[in-house]
Amino acid sequence: MKIEIAENAGFCYGVMRAIEIANRALKEYKSLYSFGPIIHNPQVVEEYEKKGLKVIETLDEADGPVLIRSHGVPPKVYEDIEKRGLKVIDATCPFVKEAQRYAKQLYDEGYKVVIFGDNEHPEVKAHLGYTNYTASVINSPKTAASIKASRVGVVCQTTQSVERFGLTIGELAKRIRELKVFNTICDATEKRQEAAKELAKRSDIMIVIGGKNSANTRKLYEICKENSRNAYHIETEIELEKNWFDGIENIGITAGASTPSYIIERVYKAIRDIVNG
Amino acid sequence: MKIEIAENAGFCYGVMRAIEIANRALKEYKSLYSFGPIIHNPQVVEEYEKKGLKVIETLDEADGPVLIRSHGVPPKVYEDIEKRGLKVIDATCPFVKEAQRYAKQLYDEGYKVVIFGDNEHPEVKAHLGYTNYTASVINSPKTAASIKASRVGVVCQTTQSVERFGLTIGELAKRIRELKVFNTICDATEKRQEAAKELAKRSDIMIVIGGKNSANTRKLYEICKENSRNAYHIETEIELEKNWFDGIENIGITAGASTPSYIIERVYKAIRDIVNG
Ligand code: F3S
Numbered sequence: 438m439k440i441e442i443a444e445n446a447g448f449c450y451g452v453m454r455a456i457e458i459a460n461r462a463l464k465e466y467k468s469l470y471s472f473g474p475i476i477h478n479p480q481v482v483e484e485y486e487k488k489g490l491k492v493i494e495t496l497d498e499a500d501g502p503v504l505i506r507s508h509g510v511p512p513k514v515y516e517d518i519e520k521r522g523l524k525v526i527d528a529t530c531p532f533v534k535e536a537q538r539y540a541k542q543l544y545d546e547g548y549k550v551v552i553f554g555d556n557e558h559p560e561v562k563a564h565l566g567y568t569n570y571t572a573s574v575i576n577s578p579k580t581a582a583s584i585k586a587s588r589v590g591v592v593c594q595t596t597q598s599v600e601r602f603g604l605t606i607g608e609l610a611k612r613i614r615e616l617k618v619f620n621t622i623c624d625a626t627e628k629r630q631e632a633a634k635e636l637a638k639r640s641d642i643m644i645v646i647g648g649k650n651s652a653n654t655r656k657l658y659e660i661c662k663e664n665s666r667n668a669y670h671i672e673t674e675i676e677l678e679k680n681w682f683d684g685i686e687n688i689g690i691t692a693g694a695s696t697p698s699y700i701i702e703r704v705y706k707a708i709r710d711i712v713n714g
Numbered sequence: 715m716k717i718e719i720a721e722n723a724g725f726c727y728g729v730m731r732a733i734e735i736a737n738r739a740l741k742e743y744k745s746l747y748s749f750g751p752i753i754h755n756p757q758v759v760e761e762y763e764k765k766g767l768k769v770i771e772t773l774d775e776a777d778g779p780v781l782i783r784s785h786g787v788p789p790k791v792y793e794d795i796e797k798r799g800l801k802v803i804d805a806t807c808p809f810v811k812e813a814q815r816y817a818k819q820l821y822d823e824g825y826k827v828v829i830f831g832d833n834e835h836p837e838v839k840a841h842l843g844y845t846n847y848t849a850s851v852i853n854s855p856k857t858a859a860s861i862k863a864s865r866v867g868v869v870c871q872t873t874q875s876v877e878r879f880g881l882t883i884g885e886l887a888k889r890i891r892e893l894k895v896f897n898t899i900c901d902a903t904e905k906r907q908e909a910a911k912e913l914a915k916r917s918d919i920m921i922v923i924g925g926k927n928s929a930n931t932r933k934l935y936e937i938c939k940e941n942s943r944n945a946y947h948i949e950t951e952i953e954l955e956k957n958w959f960d961g962i963e964n965i966g967i968t969a970g971a972s973t974p975s976y977i978i979e980r981v982y983k984a985i986r987d988i989v990n991g
């Protein structure tokens with residue numbers, strides 16, 4: 438009997454890294470400040486608040502190190518923090534950072550910069566800063582029609598849909614003389630799904646952990662159901678039922694993007710206890 | 715009563731220019747050599763053969779100046795001609811030349827070069843030469859899947875469909891990290907159609923000149939029929955009928971891409987003679 442956790446289950450690399458950076462910093466400093474929640478999971482936010490990570494709206498509220506989340510911030514925020522003599526603890530995801538560098542590069546090369554993403558997303562707001570707020574934000578083939586320039590450079594929000602990105606770039610290519618495109622879409626979601634599929638094929642049962650309302654977890658569950666004999670979608674280990682594991686040889690576990698590893702760990706141990714009687 | 719010829723009727727700028735260059739050269743030199751016909755119109759080819767323009771397969775057949783057609787040739791052909799001490803008379807369309815420069819630029823910048831076009835088209839064969847024969851040729855979203863590289867640079871054959879180009883670039887953008895695209899599609903056809911439409915709206919009758927089998931001429935005819943009271947598709951002035959012009963005020967003329975201006979001129983004069991009795 439074997440229990441295996443799928444690769445890339447739960448948090449992506451960038452979020453995991455940000456959490457680790459926050460953990461290290463919280464050992465060193467009594468309190469830490471961050472613009473917005475570190476990840477979009479209420480339990481995690483509450484937990485880190487207790488540890489000393491305070492969510493702030495403006496820099497006036499900070500009197501200690503400021504943690505930059507995985508989404509990144511515009512260059513001006515770094516300057517402002519330093520001007521106040523505060524320490525920057527930078528947990529920007531390296532893939533997001535790369536997209537920021539591309540945005541700046543395209544701007545420096547004289548391209549009209551276009552960001553493929555959602556206007557309101559913090560990552561996009563940060564990218565904008567790297568183009569000195571000259572970039573246009575579009576998110577569909579239709580909005581591509583609004584871009585008028587002979588030299589256009591494109592970067593994208595890492596979590597965008599690759600299909601819609603392709604269609605939008607296709608529209609731009611029809612009307613723009615010179616188009617330089619950095620496809621900065623992150624494959625974390627795709628890899629999580631691929632790994633889940635692979636494990637599901639080798640398993641008799643798949644346990645998928647994540648919010649019942651989480652679209653990416655439901656998608657994971659669908660993939661697991663199609664590829665293994667049986668699959669269950671749970672939020673915590675409390676929902677596990679003993680009889681699911683009767684006569685089962687190979688057990689697989691995966692988790693959606695907003696599931697912290699300690700919840701995966703708890704489920705793993707609970708299953709181990711069940712099968713070991 | 716008014717007879718008006720649509721702008722951009724007949725030959726595009728590049729072909730017209732090539733013909734003029736050939737005419738000038740034929741005044742200066744007894745014979746001229748060209749790889750392939752100067753334009754794809756049998757009457758024109760025959761006419762120029764009589765004037766001294768010989769179509770050749772290899773340079774061995776040439777003992778006088780060599781005319782480069784509007785499609786262009788690979789850089790090696792220039793070298794070979796000069797090595798033999800022969801003169802180059804370059805009638806490459808400036809828009810094609812620009813695409814060649816882009817192909818070379820992308821190659822020099824270290825991109826894997828992709829040419830959007832038809833493998834067998836002389837323009838594409840010339841572009842290939844400007845990438846030192848390292849480029850891949852694709853012509854559909856499907857063939858885009860064959861391109862594997864992290865930095866891809868695209869140029870296209872000037873006469874390709876902009877719709878299919880867009881779809882293909884969209885496919886590439888989904889899988890290529892850095893994509894630099896020069897949309898070198900020429901708008902000669904589109905402009906010819908737009909000018910015909912505009913004239914058709916101001917005319918009581920439209921005369922459309924061009925081969926009955928020519929797809930671009932038939933398309934012109936459709937546009938004219940939809941936008942003026944009456945439209946006729948003819949190949950030469952012989953087909954004109956007197957009664958078409960009874961009580962007509964405004965007469966418009968346009969012509970497909972392979973129609974030489976002297977045929978347009980003859981139709982113009984024939985109509986003038988008809989309406990002047
Ligand atoms: S935050 Fe995550 S989704 Fe990708 S861009 Fe960074 S690994």
Ligand code: F3S
Binds near residue numbers: 726807809873901
């Ligand atoms: S040959 Fe003609 S179709 Fe355009 S690229 Fe040159 S004007």
